[in-house]
Amino acid sequence: MSPSLLLLLALGLGLTAWLAARARAWSFRRADPGVRLAALPGYHGWYVALWVLVPALLVALVWNAVMPQLVLQSVLADPAAASLPPFGMLRDSMLAEARAAATGAAPGVFNPAARALIEPFRAAIGRFEAIGLAALLVAAFAGGAWAFLRLKPDFAARTRVERAVMVALVLASLVAILTTLGIFISLVFETVRFFGMVSPIDFLFGTHWAPDPMARAEAVDPSRYGALPLFWGTIYIGAIIAMIVAIPLGLMSAIYLTQYASPRWRKWLKPALEILAGVPTVVYGYFAALTVAPLVRDVARSLGVANASSESALAAGLVMGIMIIPFVSSMADDSIAAVPQSMRDGSLAMGATTNETIRRVLVPAALPGIVAGVMLAVSRAIGETMIVVMAAGAAANLSANPLESMTTVTFQIVAMLTGEGSFDHPATLSAFALGFVLFLVTLTLNFIALRVVKRFREAYE
Amino acid sequence: ACGGGGTSEGTRDSVRAVGSSTVYPFAKVVAENFVRSNSGFASPIIESTGTGGGIELFCQGVGANTPDIANASRRMKASEFEKCQKNGVKDITEIQVGLDGIAFASKKGGIDMNLTPEIVYKALAANPYGKPQTAKTWKDVDPSLPAKPILVYGPPSTSGTRDALKELILSKGCDADAGMKALKDSDKDKHEQVCTEVRDDGAYVDQGEQDNLIVQKIESNPDAMGVFGYSYLEENLDQLNGLTMNGVEPTYDNIASFKYPGARPLFIYVKNAHLDAIRGLREFVGEWAKSWAKDGPLAKIGLVAATPEVEAKSAEAAKSFTPLSPTGLK
Amino acid sequence: MNSTGTTRSPAFEARLKKRYAAERRFRLAGLGAILFSVAVLVFLLATMTFNGIGGFQRATLQVPVDFASVALNVPAGVSDTDAIVRALEGQGLADVVSFSAERALGKAAAGEINPQGWRIVAEKIAADPSLLQGRHVFELPVTESLAAALRGDGHRELQPLARSLEAKGQLATGFDSGFLARSDATDPQQVGIWGALKGSILTMIVTLALAFPIGVLAALYLEEYAPRNRWTDLIEVSINNLAAVPSIIFGLLGLALFLGLFPHMRSAPLIGGMTLALMTMPVIVIAGRNAIKAVPPSIRDGAMALGASPVQVVFHHVLPLALPGILTGTIIGMARALGETAPLLMIGMRAFVATPPGGFTDPATVLPVQIFLWSDEIDRGFVERTSAAIIVLLLFLLLMNGVAIYLRNKFEKKW
Amino acid sequence: MVTETNPSPEAKMRTRDVSVFYGAKQAVDSVSIDIHSEYVIAFIGPSGCGKSTFLRALNRMNDTIPGARVEGCIELDGEDIYRSKMDVVQLRARVGMVFQKPNPFPKSIYENIAYGPRIHGLAEGKSELDAIVEKSLRRAGLWDEVKDRLSDSGTALSGGQQQRLCIARAIAVQPEVILMDEPCSALDPIATARIEELIDELRGRYAIVIVTHSMQQAARVSQRTAFFHLGKMVEYGHTSDIFTNPREERTKDYITGRYG
Amino acid sequence: MVTETNPSPEAKMRTRDVSVFYGAKQAVDSVSIDIHSEYVIAFIGPSGCGKSTFLRALNRMNDTIPGARVEGCIELDGEDIYRSKMDVVQLRARVGMVFQKPNPFPKSIYENIAYGPRIHGLAEGKSELDAIVEKSLRRAGLWDEVKDRLSDSGTALSGGQQQRLCIARAIAVQPEVILMDEPCSALDPIATARIEELIDELRGRYAIVIVTHSMQQAARVSQRTAFFHLGKMVEYGHTSDIFTNPREERTKDYITGRYG
Ligand SMILES: Nc1ncnc2c1ncn2[C@@H]1O[C@H](COP(=O)(O)OP(=O)(O)OP(=O)(O)O)[C@@H](O)[C@H]1O
Ligand SMILES: Nc1ncnc2c1ncn2[C@@H]1O[C@H](COP(=O)(O)OP(=O)(O)OP(=O)(O)O)[C@@H](O)[C@H]1O
Numbered sequence A: 001m002s003p004s005l006l007l008l009l010a011l012g013l014g015l016t017a018w019l020a021a022r023a024r025a026w027s028f029r030r031a032d033p034g035v036r037l038a039a040l041p042g043y044h045g046w047y048v049a050l051w052v053l054v055p056a057l058l059v060a061l062v063w064n065a066v067m068p069q070l071v072l073q074s075v076l077a078d079p080a081a082a083s084l085p086p087f088g089m090l091r092d093s094m095l096a097e098a099r100a101a102a103t104g105a106a107p108g109v110f111n112p113a114a115r116a117l118i119e120p121f122r123a124a125i126g127r128f129e130a131i132g133l134a135a136l137l138v139a140a141f142a143g144g145a146w147a148f149l150r151l152k153p154d155f156a157a158r159t160r161v162e163r164a165v166m167v168a169l170v171l172a173s174l175v176a177i178l179t180t181l182g183i184f185i186s187l188v189f190e191t192v193r194f195f196g197m198v199s200p201i202d203f204l205f206g207t208h209w210a211p212d213p214m215a216r217a218e219a220v221d222p223s224r225y226g227a228l229p230l231f232w233g234t235i236y237i238g239a240i241i242a243m244i245v246a247i248p249l250g251l252m253s254a255i256y257l258t259q260y261a262s263p264r265w266r267k268w269l270k271p272a273l274e275i276l277a278g279v280p281t282v283v284y285g286y287f288a289a290l291t292v293a294p295l296v297r298d299v300a301r302s303l304g305v306a307n308a309s310s311e312s313a314l315a316a317g318l319v320m321g322i323m324i325i326p327f328v329s330s331m332a333d334d335s336i337a338a339v340p341q342s343m344r345d346g347s348l349a350m351g352a353t354t355n356e357t358i359r360r361v362l363v364p365a366a367l368p369g370i371v372a373g374v375m376l377a378v379s380r381a382i383g384e385t386m387i388v389v390m391a392a393g394a395a396a397n398l399s400a401n402p403l404e405s406m407t408t409v410t411f412q413i414v415a416m417l418t419g420e421g422s423f424d425h426p427a428t429l430s431a432f433a434l435g436f437v438l439f440l441v442t443l444t445l446n447f448i449a450l451r452v453v454k455r456f457r458e459a460y461e
Numbered sequence B: 001a002c003g004g005g006g007t008s009e010g011t012r013d014s015v016r017a018v019g020s021s022t023v024y025p026f027a028k029v030v031a032e033n034f035v036r037s038n039s040g041f042a043s044p045i046i047e048s049t050g051t052g053g054g055i056e057l058f059c060q061g062v063g064a065n066t067p068d069i070a071n072a073s074r075r076m077k078a079s080e081f082e083k084c085q086k087n088g089v090k091d092i093t094e095i096q097v098g099l100d101g102i103a104f105a106s107k108k109g110g111i112d113m114n115l116t117p118e119i120v121y122k123a124l125a126a127n128p129y130g131k132p133q134t135a136k137t138w139k140d141v142d143p144s145l146p147a148k149p150i151l152v153y154g155p156p157s158t159s160g161t162r163d164a165l166k167e168l169i170l171s172k173g174c175d176a177d178a179g180m181k182a183l184k185d186s187d188k189d190k191h192e193q194v195c196t197e198v199r200d201d202g203a204y205v206d207q208g209e210q211d212n213l214i215v216q217k218i219e220s221n222p223d224a225m226g227v228f229g230y231s232y233l234e235e236n237l238d239q240l241n242g243l244t245m246n247g248v249e250p251t252y253d254n255i256a257s258f259k260y261p262g263a264r265p266l267f268i269y270v271k272n273a274h275l276d277a278i279r280g281l282r283e284f285v286g287e288w289a290k291s292w293a294k295d296g297p298l299a300k301i302g303l304v305a306a307t308p309e310v311e312a313k314s315a316e317a318a319k320s321f322t323p324l325s326p327t328g329l330k
Numbered sequence C: 001m002n003s004t005g006t007t008r009s010p011a012f013e014a015r016l017k018k019r020y021a022a023e024r025r026f027r028l029a030g031l032g033a034i035l036f037s038v039a040v041l042v043f044l045l046a047t048m049t050f051n052g053i054g055g056f057q058r059a060t061l062q063v064p065v066d067f068a069s070v071a072l073n074v075p076a077g078v079s080d081t082d083a084i085v086r087a088l089e090g091q092g093l094a095d096v097v098s099f100s101a102e103r104a105l106g107k108a109a110a111g112e113i114n115p116q117g118w119r120i121v122a123e124k125i126a127a128d129p130s131l132l133q134g135r136h137v138f139e140l141p142v143t144e145s146l147a148a149a150l151r152g153d154g155h156r157e158l159q160p161l162a163r164s165l166e167a168k169g170q171l172a173t174g175f176d177s178g179f180l181a182r183s184d185a186t187d188p189q190q191v192g193i194w195g196a197l198k199g200s201i202l203t204m205i206v207t208l209a210l211a212f213p214i215g216v217l218a219a220l221y222l223e224e225y226a227p228r229n230r231w232t233d234l235i236e237v238s239i240n241n242l243a244a245v246p247s248i249i250f251g252l253l254g255l256a257l258f259l260g261l262f263p264h265m266r267s268a269p270l271i272g273g274m275t276l277a278l279m280t281m282p283v284i285v286i287a288g289r290n291a292i293k294a295v296p297p298s299i300r301d302g303a304m305a306l307g308a309s310p311v312q313v314v315f316h317h318v319l320p321l322a323l324p325g326i327l328t329g330t331i332i333g334m335a336r337a338l339g340e341t342a343p344l345l346m347i348g349m350r351a352f353v354a355t356p357p358g359g360f361t362d363p364a365t366v367l368p369v370q371i372f373l374w375s376d377e378i379d380r381g382f383v384e385r386t387s388a389a390i391i392v393l394l395l396f397l398l399l400m401n402g403v404a405i406y407l408r409n410k411f412e413k414k415w
Numbered sequence D, E: 001m002v003t004e005t006n007p008s009p010e011a012k013m014r015t016r017d018v019s020v021f022y023g024a025k026q027a028v029d030s031v032s033i034d035i036h037s038e039y040v041i042a043f044i045g046p047s048g049c050g051k052s053t054f055l056r057a058l059n060r061m062n063d064t065i066p067g068a069r070v071e072g073c074i075e076l077d078g079e080d081i082y083r084s085k086m087d088v089v090q091l092r093a094r095v096g097m098v099f100q101k102p103n104p105f106p107k108s109i110y111e112n113i114a115y116g117p118r119i120h121g122l123a124e125g126k127s128e129l130d131a132i133v134e135k136s137l138r139r140a141g142l143w144d145e146v147k148d149r150l151s152d153s154g155t156a157l158s159g160g161q162q163q164r165l166c167i168a169r170a171i172a173v174q175p176e177v178i179l180m181d182e183p184c185s186a187l188d189p190i191a192t193a194r195i196e197e198l199i200d201e202l203r204g205r206y207a208i209v210i211v212t213h214s215m216q217q218a219a220r221v222s223q224r225t226a227f228f229h230l231g232k233m234v235e236y237g238h239t240s241d242i243f244t245n246p247r248e249e250r251t252k253d254y255i256t257g258r259y260g
């Protein structure tokens, strides 16, 4: 039986349980119209349904995990398995082929020696599937019956169902912690290895970045692993230039859409802007490299900057800024629209112009949302690589001149990880160290941001 | 079909190849032809991870979870071979599938000159012959060249093409100087640095692995020069102009005969342990052998066929799967 | 009150003029911002459409085949298309087609018919065996060289041939409906987007199914129930931080974690979807929390005072009111996930997969990766195909967001 | 500080030395009072003296204000409502509340009323629910004005209508205790009369507490009056006594303010 | 329908046949009235009869409600305020308004008051602004309660305090006309007295319109009273006449309701 069929079965059982329990709750009420149920019949339904679903799904999960092993054991015990080659990939492949043929996933076997195993597989699978199905049904019915018998008019089904909801909520928030932990772990070991080859001092404070993944790994030249220009490039392109574009454009767009534009226009324009976030970055990359960068260069030349190049941080930052406009505009739009109408009325009635109302009342009240949008936008900009390499080149320059070519931490991570170097080379390992340091930096920034936002939040009502 | 749990058992019904982005387009064509001429086999899965990443995956061990073939635009390194051995990937067949040339090109009617490895080295090295780089224009490198600014778009340090550039051009240009040759014997690391480090002041622009972008950028800038695989030059011959190296033009024949200095071999590495277990693996390798000839389908898309001797050796390897011996690996 | 002015003093009037000017400037700035953003969008869309229109077309040659004169037959009792194609192949259909082409169009032109073109004929016959009775004209795809010549680039030699065939009406470009049905290939005349599109659809289903519920639940927990303490601060900071983690790092995590758990699923949409879900979830959480925060406390008070439990307050009142904001987060988060390449490279979704994935666990690639790969193809025929693929991606994005946008407009309320 | 002299044993709610703090700021100071079903209690006192705060403490609506903290003991039917095992949801279903600022849900008028009965399962089927909605609206004196527009948003009503909607919403769930924070402040005399009638009608079955600024109203609807000042309950007693013969100087000053 | 019999020529505002619609629903029906600085006008009438709606029409706050539409003519100092060239900002600065539901900004108490003077540039320098803030708060009778916590949020005040804050905010910009929508509904008698004193003090210099549900209050503070019913202005006249000798039956029924 395929997992999806099992799932459907479990769901079907759950639905039945739900209906039955709900009917039972109604019957309490019908039996004694005066009785006030402690919870709505629907909650009784959910309570029993959960008691059916959770055990059934658990059994299905466990069985799915152990069944192949059990089937395998039983097939290997079969005399037909004696002719199998000893351990090794060939043996595995024969077993897998026979299994596939037995389940009907494959029309036949490729290796004729495996044919003898099809029947034993078919038999074992049939047997264990039956056992699994029985176990599932038993679990479902046991859970269901236990729960069903607990139903009483004064049974607090709601509290219990809500407790289950709360567990789900907590688990959902833990995903974030686990992911953070996972990232930390997947970065930290390789980072430590890297720091065994290049000292953290050289790495963090060096100003020359030119790792050579093809050079001999034993002869590391720590002076080529100075990551400072990368961090500077990241901040300059992603957090400064891109934000100079995205914040005003995004915020003003949001303001215009919520406060000035007619609702009809807003309905169309807001999703239209959101397309900008979904245009694949290759497109932005070509746009940046072939349209914007030459434009920037030509303008710079006409302004008298003789050596302006075609690859500039400015071009990359500008295009990146456009890409992330929707992060700012949509989030700001939502938060501004959510400020209660009475705040607006209050200000307008004082004789404030719309612009004063927006700047002094609405934007401060919507600030948490706007800040969150900007933070998301910065995050997105930091993570972007394609635009950087296509428009800003990949040279690590520590310079304040926006017309110079620059590169970012993220691009270097991608380049090192997807490049040709071998995985024990410090150049490839440096990607982990870069990721790790970036992770720590953003973590710190977020701690600070949390404090600051808490301070400045203006709660209405 | 649900692959049976996470046990050691497990297989794949399709061949899986990973590795070099240079070999990738050729491997794709081979895969396509393989499916056509062998109906009944699932279509192979070809992934472009870069040579290093590919060999890393390849050497993770034996089993359905690891690739069967690693495509490489350079030979496997001794250290990589060791790693393979350590992880139980004992027998590996090395097959050279052809050659690739790195070509220097510019826009038709744009900057044109006869390059030599020495000129390239002097123009692109971070510290030519150990001295600080001061050349701004080609004229600074060699008075006979035009006074145009040096602007070369090329592959990133993480790519095999760059590795080839270093090995085939820069090192040669560097070693033309006697002092450097001496340095090679006294201080190998220093020599390598001086000879292969590329300047990063904007004269050499690392363009990621976006070769088409390089083509477009030099098409729109007559003063710029691009470095990329020969196949890109061939496809864009109507717009671009290959620059001569030592007076030799980057053409198919010149690369095949190694007259043009920028030619390098391409390889595939086959995991022998998988030969019987993965359906179609032998046939897929056989398809390579059918395709790499001078008039075969791969040549049409820019693969340069190896010399007949090498080709014969490879064809033999693709049949007998003689394991690679580590002697001679660097 | 003796202050500098009242609301009717000349000073006030003068100030008012300035304020109005500021108002006008502000409004114009807003309009300008919108117009600029829209203009960039229109520019991008227009160039893509302009470049991409050609990508939806392909060149075909009209090849008349007279079956009456050859002995081809469909084996009796076989109805499987593949089997029929194989049978016809055995009977030499390929030669029949190329011979007919040579006779009708000349040797040079016949050589430029796509070598796999006879398959189309075979499939047509399989669909309608009665074709074998007479003479029929088939539209067969041409090689990329001839197609390029027809476009006016590529090698010069073929251009006269292309022009003469075009003049005779035998060579034409037409809408290539197969583009939406085929998968990746090496010949730009043969490629299709369906494989990648299907990969993207499967991946996005997984992403949405994981990121949306988890994101919404986490946002609700943090904003509505979590006690304010170090732990929740930690969760909050780690979520905000996850949004700032470069996507490739999620690829690393997917590689280590998901592929560690399910090693045989490299390149599978399931793994891709899970990886992207980790990346999308923080966006939904952050947007969701803001939307939830914006719901006025008086509404919660009102519900609570009626005896609604905290869970009911949230699911009956707060969530519907916060939904527009949550959907905004979902829209931009999913848009990002849909356009993402880097993390998918780490888990193998960059593969050349010539058949569309059959399910969540089959190897697949996705639209942005396909676009990325095509954009770096050597063959110039891919340029238009790349733009066409981008158009498909954007249409898919619009479709995907359509529902969310509809719901968002519907649920938007003022208070 | 006063406490009621002879607390009758069957008090519906009783509070003992209840103090409420907003952070460090004390808003209510040791208030002890018994609330019975037999009579309506009016809370009067100057603005900001803690009436609303104390009222919110009675059904734990203070829990929702960050930083708010309650000390002392509050009992409902002899059970401490601040004990940890208390089911706050049930508490609030039993102790209903009408807020000072009307806060209709941004849903239709019908849904505003139907919400409570629905979550408590008070109606079986649509027709029963319709009946509850109509009855509640009628009792709050709003039916005639809104009967043709039940599907309009509750927020598109006039101030007074919104307030009556909130009253209707509160009585639709049939709580045992009803706390009303200035329910008539936004109402005209006719609507006020309707609400006062309603209060009269409910008295005896429900315990009712009403905060009001109008002495007249307190005199008309309540049987007991508590006077608050600066967070303290200064005086408590029969309404007639308080108004005719206040013991405390401050009470006298306040009620003879002649205004209202 | 009534119109004032002898409109004095120097009326500050005058309305002629003003009707207001919410979409298709008519909320105010042909109201014509003159508003003078010499006397305070009280609007009375049952809940939902259109008082707030009409008031909002007087300073074009209706503009902000989608679907709201005004017909007829409203003049301020002889200028039609609905003409297209009307300066709405100045209009609203000249015609101040206090809303029925208190709506302080989520800013500090100080900033709430300083907001108006600041945007209109009514104060030069901090000290002048401080003076305005203090004076406004004093006049609204709030100063003593909040003088030590001016930097607290305006939303952390009690209902009555919030309402007085809004009154203080409105008078801080010295409007020529002040529209008050039930300014005292949330206030206790003492605070009410303070506001009524303020209104008395402002009379003569400012034109004042006050919506109230309290007949007593109308009688105390106003010199003219308008009675609204179902969107129509049913009767208008000297307050004393209206209360002692109403011409219309409906007026009589309403005010003799004995309640308030
Ligand atoms: N935004 C709105 N949309 C539609 N109808 C509305 C809106 N606001 C008010 N109404 C309706 O218009 C009529 C007049 O409302 P208005 O607020 O002017 O009454 P009011 O006289 O101020 O009453 P109250 O004394 O209760 O505040 C009422 O029937 C009300 O339901
Ligand atoms: N959320 C809050 N945070 C801090 N202080 C508050 C908060 N809410 C009210 N206060 C203060 O607590 C005191 C009591 O407020 P409460 O709302 O109980 O007064 P009240 O008696 O209801 O007054 P009113 O009749 O004006 O509504 C007031 O001084 C008020 O400023």
Ligand SMILES: [Mg+2]
Pocket: D051, D052, D053, D100, D181, E158, E159, E160
């Ligand atoms: Mg209060």
Ligand SMILES: [Mg+2]
Pocket: D158, D159, D160, E051, E052, E053, E100, E181
């Ligand atoms: Mg009103």
Ligand SMILES: O=P([O-])([O-])[O-]
Pocket: A420, B019, B020, B021, B022, B023, B049, B050, B051, B072, B073, B074, B158, B159, B160, B161, B162
């Ligand atoms: O992927 P490479 O061709 O650069 O090795």
